[in-house]
Amino acid sequence: xxxxxxxxxxxxxxxxxxxxxxxxxxxxxxxxxxxxxxxxxxxxxxxxxxxxxxxxxxxxxxxxxxxxxxxxxxxxxxxxxxxxxxxxxxxxxxxxxxxxxxxxxxxxxxxxxxxxxxxxxxxxxxxxxxxxxxxxxxxxxxxxxxxxxxxxxxxxxxxxxxxxxxxxxxxxxxxxxxxxxxxxxxxxxxxxxxxxxxxxxxxxxxxxxxxxxxxxxxxxxxxxxxxxxxxxxxxxxxxxxxxxxxxxxxxxxxxxxxxxxxxxxxxxxxxxxxxxxxxxxxxxxxxxxxxxxxxxxxxxxxxxxxxxxxxxxxxxxxxxxxxxxxxxxxxxxxxxxxxxxxxxxxxxxxxxxxxxxxxxxxxxxxxxxxxxxxxxxxxxxxxxxxxxxxxxxxxxxxxxxxxxxxxxxxxxxxxxxxx
Amino acid sequence: xxxxxxxxxxxxxxxxxxxxxxxxxxxxxxxxxxxxxxxxxxxxxxxxxxxxxxxxxxxxxxxxxxxxxxxxxxxxxxxxxxxxxxxxxxxxxxxxxxxxxxxxxxxxxxxxxxxxxxxxxxxxxxxxxxxxxxxxxxxxxxxxxxxxxxxxxxxxxxxxxxxxxxxxxxxxx
Numbered sequence: 222x223x224x225x226x227x228x229x230x231x232x233x234x235x236x237x238x239x240x241x242x243x244x245x246x247x248x249x250x251x252x253x254x255x256x257x258x259x260x261x262x263x264x265x266x267x268x269x270x271x272x273x274x275x276x277x278x279x280x281x282x283x284x285x286x287x288x289x290x291x292x293x294x295x296x297x298x299x300x301x302x303x304x305x306x307x308x309x310x311x312x313x314x315x316x317x318x319x320x321x322x323x324x325x326x327x328x329x330x331x332x333x334x335x336x337x338x339x340x341x342x343x344x345x346x347x348x349x350x351x352x353x354x355x356x357x358x359x360x361x362x363x364x365x366x367x368x369x370x371x372x373x374x375x376x377x378x379x380x381x382x383x384x385x386x387x388x389x390x391x392x393x394x395x396x397x398x399x400x401x402x403x404x405x406x407x408x409x410x411x412x413x414x415x416x417x418x419x420x421x422x423x424x425x426x427x428x429x430x431x432x433x434x435x436x437x438x439x440x441x442x443x444x445x446x447x448x449x450x451x452x453x454x455x456x457x458x459x460x461x462x463x464x465x466x467x468x469x470x471x472x473x474x475x476x477x478x479x480x481x482x483x484x485x486x487x488x489x490x491x492x493x494x495x496x497x498x499x500x501x502x503x504x505x506x507x508x509x510x511x512x513x514x515x516x517x518x519x520x521x522x523x524x525x526x527x528x529x530x531x532x533x534x535x536x537x538x539x540x541x542x543x544x545x546x547x548x549x550x551x552x553x554x555x556x557x558x559x560x561x562x563x564x565x566x567x568x569x570x571x572x573x574x575x576x577x578x579x580x581x582x583x584x585x586x587x588x589x590x591x592x593x594x595x596x597x598x599x600x601x602x603x604x605x606x607x608x609x610x611x612x613x614x615x616x617x618x619x620x621x622x623x624x625x626x627x628x629x630x631x632x633x634x635x636x637x638x639x640x
Numbered sequence: 641x642x643x644x645x646x647x648x649x650x651x652x653x654x655x656x657x658x659x660x661x662x663x664x665x666x667x668x669x670x671x672x673x674x675x676x677x678x679x680x681x682x683x684x685x686x687x688x689x690x691x692x693x694x695x696x697x698x699x700x701x702x703x704x705x706x707x708x709x710x711x712x713x714x715x716x717x718x719x720x721x722x723x724x725x726x727x728x729x730x731x732x733x734x735x736x737x738x739x740x741x742x743x744x745x746x747x748x749x750x751x752x753x754x755x756x757x758x759x760x761x762x763x764x765x766x767x768x769x770x771x772x773x774x775x776x777x778x779x780x781x782x783x784x785x786x787x788x789x790x791x792x793x794x795x796x797x798x799x800x801x802x803x804x805x806x807x808x809x810x811x812x813x
Contacts (some may be wrong), residue, residue, distance in 0.1 A: 247761040254733070254755035254772050254810035275758060275769055334805060349798075351759045351766075352779075354809035386715050421712075430714040512728065515694070519793075594674055594744060601670045605663055612659045619652050 248275035249282070249335045250309075251353040259426045260361040264318040270355045272301075272333055273309045281336035284312075288329035290359060293318050296331055302338065316357065324363040330354045360392060362425060367393035368400065368452050374463040383465065385416070387431040387448060391423040398422055400452035402431050407445040423452075441466020469496045470503070470555055472564050473532055475577045482546065482572050486539040488520070492555055494527040503527050503557035505535045509568060510550045517549070527557070546570055551577075677701060679740035684751040693753050693771050694730045702742035711737050711748065733772055759808035766796045766806055774808040 250273030258264065272282055280303050284296045296314045303310065314331060334352035373386040385404050391397050400423060404416040418431035431450075441464070448459040474491040488507065494500050505522040522537040535555075549568040554561045569576040679702035684690055697705055706716040707729070719729065733755035739748040758770030768774050768790035776787045776796070780803065788796050789811050798806065 246763075248759070248769060250756055250758035250770055252754050252756040254757040254770070273756065273758065275760065330809065332807065349761060349804045349806065351761045352805050352807045353757045353759055353770075354807060355757070356810055384715070388710070419714075428710065429712065430710045432714050510730075594678065597670060597674060597744070601666065604666060608659055608663060612656065615655065616652055619648055 246276055247335050247349070247351045249273070249333060249351050249353050250275050251333055251355050253355060255356040255358060257358045257360065258316070260318065260322065260359050262320055264316060264359070266316050267313050268316065268357075269311055269313050270331070271309045271311050272303070274303050274305075274307050277305050277308060279303065279305055279338040281338055281340060283334045283336055285332045285334070286314075286329060287332060288357075289327050290316070290318070290329035290357060294329050294331070294357065300336070314357075316359075318359065322359070322361045324361050324367075327359045327361065329357040329359075331357070360426075362394045363392055365393050366395045366397055366453050366455060367391070368397065368423070368450065368455075368457060370450055370457060370459060372446065372448055372459045372461045374446060374461060376464060381436060383435045383437060383463065385418070385433045385435070385446060385448070387418065387450065387459070388428065389421075389423060389431065389450070389452075390428045391425050394425060396422065396424045397452045400429070400431065400450065402433070402448050402450045404433050405447045405449070406435065407447065408439070408442070413439060413444065437465045439465055470494055470500065470527070470557060470562050472553065472555065472562070475553070475566065477575045480541075480573060480575055482544065482570065483542055486541055486575060488537050488539055488575075490522075490535045490537070490553065490555075491532050492527060492535055493532050494529055496529055499529050500527040500557045503535070503555060505537050506554040506556060507537055507539075508552045508554075509539070510552075512548075517544070541570065544570055546572060674744065677742065678744045679742045679746035681738070681740060681746055681749050684749070686749040687751070689752045689754060691754075693733065694728065695751075695753070696728050697738065699740040699746070701744075702740035702746065704741040705738060706741060707736055707738045709734060709736060711750070713737065713739070713748070755810055757808050757810055759806060761798070761806060764798055766790070766798050768792055768794050768808070770808070773811040775811045777807050777809075778804050779807060780804040 252271050252273065256268050256270070258266065258268075274280065281300055282303060283300045284298060286294050286296060294314055294316050297312060301310070301312070332352050332354050335350050368389050369392050370387055370389045373388070375384045375386065377384070387402055389400060399420050401420040402418045404418065406413040406416070414435065416433040416435055418433040421429040421431060423429045443462055444465055446461050446463060448461075450457040450459065471493045472490060473493045474489075476489050476491075477486050478489075480486050490505055490507075492503070492505075502524045503526070504524050505520070507518070507520040508516055509518040509520070511517050518539055520537040520539055522535050525533055525535050527533045547570060549570065551566045551568045553564045553566060566577045569578065680700040681698075682700065683698040684695065699705065703721050705719045705721065706713055707719065708714065708716040731753045733753045735750065735752050737748045737750050740746045753771075755772040756770040757772065757774055758768065759774065759776070760767040760769045766776060766788075768776075771792060773789060773791045775789055777784055778787045778798075784807075787798075787806070790796055790808075798804075
């Protein structure tokens with residue numbers, strides 16, 4: 222009797238322990254996160270999206286639609302059951318829009334909410350859960366010509382060239398015949414220089430990019446770029462601040478010492494503060510990727526104060542217990558003052574050392590040149606024309622000389638008669 | 641004289657034949673050169689929608705790949721591959737155009753990396769498990785309110801005990 226009581230007590234304790242310490246992990250994914258649709262006079266479309274069962278478990282998913290366009294969207298299911306074998310499942314929604322929408326962006330959201338497998342209604346949930354959203358963006362074109370644009374400024378420290386990129390999307394009903402921009406650079410109130418971009422035509426709904434480059438011979442510091450975008454006699458204005466000159470921080474060196482594979486590596490990053498002010502709360506974040514580009518380490522340092530115009534050693538640690546010898550990619554970020562600098566490295570792990578070399582890949586303003594097929598064809602056509610002209614000239618000359626001889630022969634001044 | 645004319649005509653005909661043969665050889669040679677030397681893009685195929693952000697670009701007859709978000713390649717990323725014919729690259733979600741450059745240049749192809757919004761709630765820790773930053777809002781008895789913007793793989797502590805739905809949607813316009 223006492224034994225059975227003991228057993229019941231133990232079972233109850235295990236049961237209670239299980240309830241208290243059981244992990245409820247809610248995890249859900251949805252793809253794509255956003256579907257962008259350009260509206261035409263009447264829009265009727267079926268769009269697919271997938272729900273990802275991130276934890277591979279039995280669960281329910283409830284669907285709902287919200288937003289300005291909710292009444293025009295129909296999802297092919299309200300609640301779906303997932304089994305642990307369903308890594309992901311595909312669903313569809315129908316969007317049916319007639320005219321009457323104002324020009325510009327209109328939105329809707331399809332919300333997928335995770336439910337425990339035994340619950341058939343989101344309102345019956347008694348504890349927290351997660352939901353994920355796939356957004357539907359419908360762009361209704363503006364009458365006439367209309368451009369949506371942005372300004373990206375890239376400062377290449379190694380070449381001292383500042384590149385201005387102006388991506389544009391034509392959101393009007395009409396094509397843009399010609400778009401170009403004038404970029405004015407200001408230091409405070411005084412204008413430093415005006416730059417002209419290239420010219421581009423853009424069809425309705427399509428995207429293009431304008432570019433200008435500047436090789437600055439001005440003092441390092443903050444400057445202001447004002448862009449006047451001109452497209453078919455219309456204008457738009459963009460403005461952005463940017464820095465000229467060296468980055469405020471630079472990675473001077475990176476090394477390890479007394480390393481043995483399998484132990485914890487102490488990675489020392491020597492950072493130069495080029496500013497005349499101290500930098501507070503700077504830290505290092507280093508991500509290392511295997512050849513399949515899967516992140517295998519996400520290393521973070523503590524916060525450092527970087528003395529002005531001096532080098533500071535920042536340290537982070539890498540546990541290499543499960544790491545094999547070989548070459549890895551790495552991205553190093555130095556975070557400071559809500560900004561960061563980022564560098565790419567190759568990391569070669571040896572039995573008793575780690576080598577850091579090179580940079581991964583870079584934006585190129587002058588991409589590799591290859592002979593275009595068109596150039597080859599032009600050359601070939603040129604050669605063919607040359608051969609044929611030479612041949613024609615040769616043939617004409619011979620024809621003339623033999624014609625003259627024939628003429629002389631028939632008029633009695635021929636070689637035979639004289640003889 | 642007739643003999644001379646005959647010889648001339650024969651010479652002209654012979655040169656003409658040689659010229660035609662030379663042109664024929666040239667045209668065939670150039671076409672063969674273009675066919676065999678133009679880089680071929682094997683993967684991803686044109687307009688393919690890929691399921692993961694790490695992409696192994698496969699191509700032939702080139703070592704350099706150009707990738708751009710613009711079809712006219714105004715600001716391309718240039719990747720000089722160590723292993724000819726293959727490049728492993730991780731992309732942000734978006735639409736990309738790519739082409740390979742060898743002696744000749746290939747035509748451009750387009751592929752899409754779809755965004756994935758993912759949210760995980762594990763013992764009062766919310767985690768962005770997707771491939772884009774997410775706006776997280778919380779829906780409870782007080783209605784819907786913004787909570788945080790979580791970058792990829794970033795975690796955020798929440799009070800899970802309340803009955804709430806944590807909603808994640810793609811951040812940015």
